[in-house]
Amino acid sequence: MSGFPGLAGLAGIMACVAALATASADTTTPVADDAGIVDRLGSHAVVRGNFIQTRELDNAAASLRSQGRFIFWRNHGVYWETQQPVQIARIYRHDKTLVIEDDGGNAPPGEMRGVRDRHFRETLLTVFSFDKDRLAQRFEQEWGAQGRNWRLFLTPKNRSLKSYLSMIELWGAGNIHGLRIYNDEILTLEFHDTRASESLGIEDCVSGFAYSTEQCVSLTDDSPP
Numbered sequence: 288m289s290g291f292p293g294l295a296g297l298a299g300i301m302a303c304v305a306a307l308a309t310a311s312a313d314t315t316t317p318v319a320d321d322a323g324i325v326d327r328l329g330s331h332a333v334v335r336g337n338f339i340q341t342r343e344l345d346n347a348a349a350s351l352r353s354q355g356r357f358i359f360w361r362n363h364g365v366y367w368e369t370q371q372p373v374q375i376a377r378i379y380r381h382d383k384t385l386v387i388e389d390d391g392g393n394a395p396p397g398e399m400r401g402v403r404d405r406h407f408r409e410t411l412l413t414v415f416s417f418d419k420d421r422l423a424q425r426f427e428q429e430w431g432a433q434g435r436n437w438r439l440f441l442t443p444k445n446r447s448l449k450s451y452l453s454m455i456e457l458w459g460a461g462n463i464h465g466l467r468i469y470n471d472e473i474l475t476l477e478f479h480d481t482r483a484s485e486s487l488g489i490e491d492c493v494s495g496f497a498y499s500t501e502q503c504v505s506l507t508d509d510s511p512p
Contacts, residue, residue: 318417324430329417333461334359339368343473357478358495359415360487363506366495367411378497379408385497398496406451413458414441414466425508426455435460 333436335358342351355370364380378385378396384404385396413421423426425448435492441455456467466475487495 310465322500324432324439325417325419328459328463330421331359331462332485334415334481335385335484335488336462336478339479340476341475341477343475345471358487358491360496361416363496365415366413366491378495379411380496381412385391387497402447403451406448407450410448410452411457414455414463460476 294477330344337356338354340353340355344351353369353372355368357368358366358481360366362381364378364379366376376387377399378387379443384399386399387396409425414426422441425445426443429440429442431438437459439457441457442485443449443452443454452468452470454469457471458464458466462481463478465475468470487507489500489503489507492498492507493500498506
C-alpha cells in the first residue's frame, strides 16, 4: 500500500482488463455521465468500514491478502489500519503520509516520502472524496450502471501518473463496494460494513488522524471530553 511499482507486463494486464470489460457488458449498461452518482457519494463527510486487500503480483503463483479498517474524513484524509497479518496504520493526509507502527503507541508517527507514495495518496483521496473536479482533472471516466449498482473505469490523464498505473476500476451502490488498481500488479480493495456519517468524534480525530485534542475540538462538532 505504500506506493506503485514501475509499469511492467502491460500486455497481460490489458488482456485481463479487456476480459473483465467483456464479462461486465451483459449486466452493466453504459451511461453518458455519472447520473448523479458523484454528487451523492461526494456528499459524505465521513465514511468508515472494513477492507480486504488482495495483491496479485505479476508472474506470482499466489496472491497476498490483508485486512483491516478505514476512516475517510473529507478534507482531512484517510486513516488506513491494517490489522492482519501485521498491524500497521497509515494516515493519508492531503499533504503527507504518516505511518504508525505497532509499538504500543509510544513512538510518534513517521512520515513516508517519495513520488510513488504521493501518487498513491492522491489517487486514494480522489477516489474516496468523489470530488467531481479532481476526478475530471486526473482521469478519463467511463461509467456503467444497473439500477443502483454502478461501475466506473478511470484512465489517468497525467503522464507521470500513467507510469504508475494503467487504470482504476470502482464499483458500488450506496457506497463504494470496491476498487481495483492495475499496474504491474493488480491491487483489489473490497469494502464491507461501510457507513456514512456527518461528523467525526474527537477520539477518532486524535487517534486516527494524529491531530492534538485542541485541534480536534476545533475541527469536530463534539464537545471536549
